Amino acid sequence: MIWIEILAVVVVWLSFWSLIPRDEWWFRGADFPRLQILVLGFCAFVLLLIWDSPWDIWREILLVALIAALAYQLKMVLPYTFIWKNQVKKVREGQLDPKKQISILVSNVLTPNKKYDALISHIKTYQPDIVLTLETDEVWQKELSVIEPDYPYRVPVPLDNLYGMHLYSRLELSDTEVKFILSDEIPSIHTTVTLDSGNKVQLYCLHPKPPSPTEAKDSTLRDAELLIVGDQIKDLDESCIVMGDLNDVAWSRTTRLFQRISGLLDPRVGRHYVNTFHADYPLLRWSLDHVFHSTDFALVEMKRLPHMGSDHFPIYVVLQTGRIFEKIQQELEQTDADEEKAQAAIQQGIEKTEKEEKIVTDEIAQDYKS
Template sequence: MIGIKILAGIVIWLSFWSLIPRDEWWFRGADFPRLQILAVGFFTLIVLIFWQAPWDLIREIVLLGLIAALAYQLKMVLPYTFVWKKQVAQVRPEQLDVNRQISMIVSNVLTPNTQYHLLIEQITKHKPDLVLTLETDQIWQNALSTIESDYPYRVPIPLDNLYGMHLYSKLKLIDIDVKFILSEEIPSIHCTVILPSGQPVSLYCLHPKPPSPTEAKDSTLRDAELLIVGDQIKDRDESCIVMGDLNDVAWSRTTRLFQRISGLLDPRVGRKYVNTFHANYWFLRWSLDHVFHSNDFALVKMERLPFIGSDHFPIHVILQTGKVFEKIQEELEQTDADEQEAQQAIQEGIEKAEKEEKMVTDEIAKDYK
C-alpha cells in the first residue's frame, strides 16, 4: 500500500507541476506525457480503491488528490478523442474538389538515419503536393534528389545541427523567405503556395528548439517563435497553413495559446491523437508534429505513416479549402489576457535571443583578442 500511495503521489505531483508558470524544461516537460500519467493514474486509482486494507486519513486524502489529478489530465487530453466536438469539418464525398485541395507529408527524418528509401517509398505511394522534411542535412538532400523531378519547386536548407529543413512542392511557390526568427541556427520557411484553383495559401514551416537537458534549458525561445508567427497570422485575412515539428504537444499551454492568437484550427480535435514521437517506444509517444490551418480549410484525410527509421513517424494530411467551410467553422476566440500573455512571451523571447547573441559576440571578440 505504501508503494501505491507513493505512485499516486507522483501522479498528483506531475499532473499539477505543469501548471506552474515557468519556462524551464523540468517544468515544461510535464506537458508531454499526459497520456502516460493518465494510464498510471487509473491503474493506481483502481488498486487504491480495491486494495484489501483498512482505510485511513492518508489513503482518503491521496484518493481525493488522485481523482482531481485524473480529472485535470482528462480535461487536457479528451479534446483529442472522438468524444469531443470536431474543431474541423470533414469534407463529404460530394464536396470533394481536387483543384481546391492540398496534400502534405511532414517528416522529421532524424539526421543520422540512413533508411532514406523508407521515406521515399511513402512519398511515392501518397504523392503529396508538399513534402516538408526536418533534420535534413546535405546527405539527406542528396538521397532525396530522386524525388526532385516530381517536385520542381524546392526550398533546401541543409544543416548539420539537427535543424536542417527542406520543402518540396509540386505546386508553385512564391514569396519564399527563409527566416531565422530568434536564432541564427534555426531556420523557418515562409512562403505562398498556389493551389490548382489559383488560390494563394500562406505557408509557414517551423522547427523550434525543444526545452530539454540537451537542447534548450527552457522553452522561452520555442514559445516566442511560435507566438511571433501566430501574431503575424492574426492580422492577415488569408488562407494559411502552419506545419512542422513544433517540439511541443497539442495540449500544452503554448500551443493552445498559439491557436487562440492565430485563429488557426487543429484537425485532431474531436478525432484522434496523432502521436508521432517516439517511434521506437510505443509506451512513450505524444504529438510533436503538427498541421494547423485557417478556418476556410476542412479535412479530407489525416494519418500517421509507417516507421521510416527515424524517432518520428511522418504525418500525411489532405485539406480542402472553400467558403462553405469558413461559414461553419469558427476561429478560436482570443481574449485580452491571451494577447497580453502572448506579447509578454514574445518580448521575453526577443530579449533572451538578444542576450544569447551578445554572449556569442563577446566570446568571439574575446577569442580574437
C-alpha cells in the same frame, strides 16, 4: 502497500507540476506524457479502492487529490478523442474538389537515419503536393534528389545541426523566404503556394528547439517563435497553414495559446491522437508533429504513416479550401489576457536572444583582445 501510495503521489505531483508558470525544461517536460500519466493515475485509483487495508485520513486525502489530477489530465487530452466536438469539419463526398485540395507529408527524418528508401516509398505511394522534411542535411538532400523531377519547386536548407529542412512542392511557390526568427541555428520557411484552383495559401514551416537537458534548457525561444508566427498570422485575411515538428504537444498551454492568437484550427480535435514521437517506444508517444490551418480549410484525410527509420513517424494530411467551411467553422476565442501572455512571451524570447548575442559578441571581443 506503500508502492500504491507512492504511485498515486507521483501522478498527483506530475499532474500539477506543469501548472507552475516556469519555462525550464524540468517544468515544461510534464506537458508531454499526459496520456501515460493518465493511465498510471487510473491504475493507482483502482488499486487505492481495492487495497485491502483500513481507510485513514491520509488515504482519503490522497484519493481526492488523485481524482482531481485525473480530472485535470482528462480535460487536457479528451479533446483529441472522438467523444469531443470536431474543430475541423470533414469534407463530404459531394463536396470533394481536387483542384481546391492540398496534400501534405511532414517527416522529421532523424539526420543519422539511412533508411532513405522508406521515406521515398511513402512519397511515391501518397504523391503529396507538399513534402516537408526536417533534420535533413546534405546527405539527405542528395538521396532525396530522385523525387526532384516530380517537385519542381524546392526550398533546400541543409544543415548539420539537426535543424535542416527541405520543402518540396508540385505546386507553384512564390514570395519564399528562409527566416531565422530568433536563432541563427534554427531556420523556418515562409512561402506562398498556389493551388490548382488559383487559391493562394501562406505556408509556415517550423522546427524550434525543444526544452530538454540536451537541447534548450528552457522553452522560452520555442514558445516565442511559435507565438511570433501566430501574431503575424492573426492580422492576415488569407488562407494559411502552419506545419512542422514544433517540439511541443497539442495540449500544452503554448500551443493552445498559439491557436487562440493565430485563429488556426487543429484537425485532430474531436478525432484522434496522431502521436508521432517516439516511433521506437509504443508506450512513450505523444504528438510533436503538427498541421494547423485557417478556418477556410476542412479535412479530407489525415493519417500517421508507417515507421521509416526515424524517431518520428511521418504524417499525411489532405485539406480542402472553401468559403463554405469558413462560415461553419469558428476559430478559438482570444481574450485580452491571451494577447498579454503572448506579447510577454514574445518579448521574453527577444530579450533572451539579445542577451545570448551580447554574450557571444563579448566573448569574441575578449578573444580578439587576448
